[in-house]
Amino acid sequence: MKNILTFLCLALLLISCEDVVEINLAEAQPRLVVDAALQWKKGTTGEEQTIKLSQTRGFFEQEPVTISNANITVTNTNGTTFDFEEQNPGEYITQNFIPEINMDYTLSIEVDNQLYTAKETLKPVVSIDSIQQNNEGGFSGQDIELKAYYTDTADVENYYLFKFFVPFATFPEFAIYDDEFNDGNSIFGLYSNEDLEPGMDIIIENHGVSQAYYNFLNILLAQAGSAGGPFETEPATVRGNIGNSADENELIFGYFSLSEVDEVLYTIEE
């Protein structure tokens, strides 16, 4: 229930003030980042998949640092191998991926004479049943609020990642849910923002994720924005599931995951 801490911070906002300040930051040694969250959108073949390789950089540095000339493959338990070719700097794409629900896949990356591997399972997801719009919602009661309803599968441990793409933000809003308190029930992914307006096109995605990826996202999302706050949780090293077979202590950022995704386009109504 990360929402609760958000509410607390917002409560304090009633009387406080925020401003952007300049801070000098130290820089740690660069590390490998693997952005390999493969997605199979319902209703598509899922044959095109992208994996990005980059490096960590200074917090205020705007230009990303990509890594080229790597050899990337993904193999399933049947022995089928999918090769990823570098098409743009740091972006490796395959056109013949075969997604299968609950299939185990292994990622293998050869770069700089090192071999990195990871294993994950492609998790299914239920469809979004409906989207409900409330014009007097959100924290202040005056914002447009969207609830994307879905029906959780009973008696199975399920984890979900919702992404909300809106025209006024350069990156989507993430929300993760488990089914601990609502197994088998109809429940919703929630999004609200004061900048939502009628006529805007919103893309809502529901990704089925594994428990390991859910735990990873939990820590990752907590790092993104709560540091230094009075209710901050302690920062953690966000270890993903990718390891270097030769050096088990090497820290590699990012994650290899596979999700079935349900995508819905919604236009904000009056």
Added chain:
Amino acid sequence: MNKKIIRPFILVFTLFITQILFSQGYKLSGKVTDKDGLPIFGATVQIFNPNRGTVSNQNGNYSLQLAKGAHRLKVSYVGFQDIEIELKLTTDKIMDFTLIFKTESLDEVLITDNIEGINIRDPEMSVSKLDASSIKKIPVVFGEVDVIQSLLLLPGVSNAGEGASGFNVRGGSTDQNLILIDDALIYNSSHLFGFFSIFNPDAIKNLKLYKGGIPSNYGGRVSSVLDIQQKTGNSQSLKGEGGIGVISSKLTLEGPIQKDKSSFLISGRGTYAHLFLKLADNQNSAYFYDLNTKLNFNIDDKNSLSFSGYYGSDYVNINDSFTNIYGNAFGILDWRHEFNDDINSKLNFSFSRYNYELDLSIVGFNFQNSISNFDLSYKINHEINSELSLTYGLSSIQYNVDPGKIVPTSVDSGINSRDLDNKYAFDNAAFISVNQSLTDNINVQYGLRVSAFLRMEDETIDIYANDNPLLYDETRDIYLEAQPIDTREGNTSSISESFINFEPRLGISYALDDYTSIKASYNRMVQNLHLLSNTSSPTPFDVWTPSGAYIKPQKLDQYALGFFKDFENLPFTFETELFYKSIANRIDYIDGANLIANDAIERSILNGESRAYGLEFYLKKNTGRLTGWLSYTLSRSEQRTPGRTANEIGVNNGDWYLNGFDKTHDISLTSSYELNPKWQLNANFVLQTGRPVNFPVGQFEFQDLNIPVFEGRNLNRLPSFHRLDISATYTPERQNKNWSRSWNFGLYNVYNRRNAASLNFEQNPTSGQNEAVRFSIFGIVPSVSYNFKF
């Protein structure tokens, strides 16, 4: 007990036996009361040359063994005018004293002199005493006089910032403070996230904060004891006082139920700022209220019965979608009995409870959680002679922790109902404390507390493989919660774990002369109730957990050494203390632990240790038109949570890391100046090192998000915190003897410094670029309040 503890005790007991054989002289005794005939507890009755004294007990009785001949005697107490007399002792004598309340005796408003002065010979050290009138002089935000804000100005006391609830004593965390009002337990000392404390200054008589050298009649928390005594109602006539302020108002009424025999006091305080929000058509509200009461019955000369009660509640409602209600309540009944002049006792029975409720209608979810206790205690004060007195007793507390109940609140809520098992425990203790004068210059206080904490079985007990609730994944270097392999039914009347601990306490003072002394103390404290929080300052959602199968009692050893000087010819006193504390079994959360409605905390915690050390300076001016104090604390507070085996990383790789409330430098200056009989000016200045936080050392992109990279824990600090507050109190000339009034004008944060409460490193949604956003709470805040007394 092991040998190391026994040997000093054998030494001291031998000295004790030799002392009993050497009492002589005559006895001077009597009763100290105020103008209304109410006994004054804690008045100092002292003689000079040699400088020696005693303190009046709960019934106002004092007794001194003095040599034959002439003596100069002084009787004093906080807020009252001193009495000084010359007397000649040729036989046992009874002498009663009536003290006059300072501000009533003259038309002018005088500064209280020598209120919380040092007692040079008393082995008591590491103690701060404040009375209600000093607390009321300190300017604070919104003009709301506040007990905790006053305590923060003392050396060794700080908090994690504006908006942080609770307080930290000598590098200890907020759950390590034993907070008592009239001996009843309080679990959360703050209102509204720490902006206000729950203590209504008009209902308080005085308070004592023990930062170390804690006598054995106190136990249960390791860092400090905040012992607050409420006022007893006036048994002669009806009186009242109150105030109307910008944010809140308060009213206190006291008077006799039966003249001279019994009295009542009732005090209420409430905020109403939320009403202004309603006028502005804003749906949000946040308010709190407190109700304090005390009934006192003097049954006869030797018996009195009193009842104290408190009920307070905070209510925060954001647009009806988020409702948070929480508060403390207690009731305590005590019976004081005086066997004779030398022996008196107190029996008390109390019930205390803290509960909170969270309602998120946006999700359709209601969560409730509470902790409550019953407490039965008996204490005897036994004065053997003027050089030796004892305090001994027993206490038993029964705890009931209800970790939570979750219910769906609407048909389409999607939440399943859950009721977490209650946890029960008994905290029993026996204690003895001895106060002894070994020589004219050496005084000791020593004692032992034996505590037995019994944790009862839960209704449902989880069974883990290998009895291990916390797993470690070596390949990924992360901790994981273990899932129980089985559960069994427990019997809540059976003891699951018992923790028996011996807590020795020792304090010595050596007076170099009548005005200078050196003191040293050692205490061992044990804590069995832990407030788990994985944020740097507690939130109302943090859960109290009793020691049990996977959580061991915290054990603290504190050593302190101090130097005390009462300047003979200058109106100053000076104290400096050096302290070192080490605490075993300090638990900490693994990274990413889930707190809300977590029934099985043992799956997310690791055992560790913590320590704190520092140097405190305290210079105080007690008399004259200008009074106040300067305090400086240099300290460090850190903890270490290693992995359980060499392969585990623990927290921060098993290295020491700073606690979230650590402040290297903490300077406070407070002053009060009597410009003339009508105007009193007050000012405060605080300067502190920023608290430890984590700055990112890099970033990377994942799924379109910029993620900051952190290394280590608490390696950076927020910018320094400093602030100046001023206020002025205007007391117009009294036209009516029965009604006095005053106005207070205040300005908080005079130069409008934007002190950073936090620094968030985040990605700007519009530009997509990273930035550091400073979040600060109070800028300059003016205030006005009107106070009256009748």
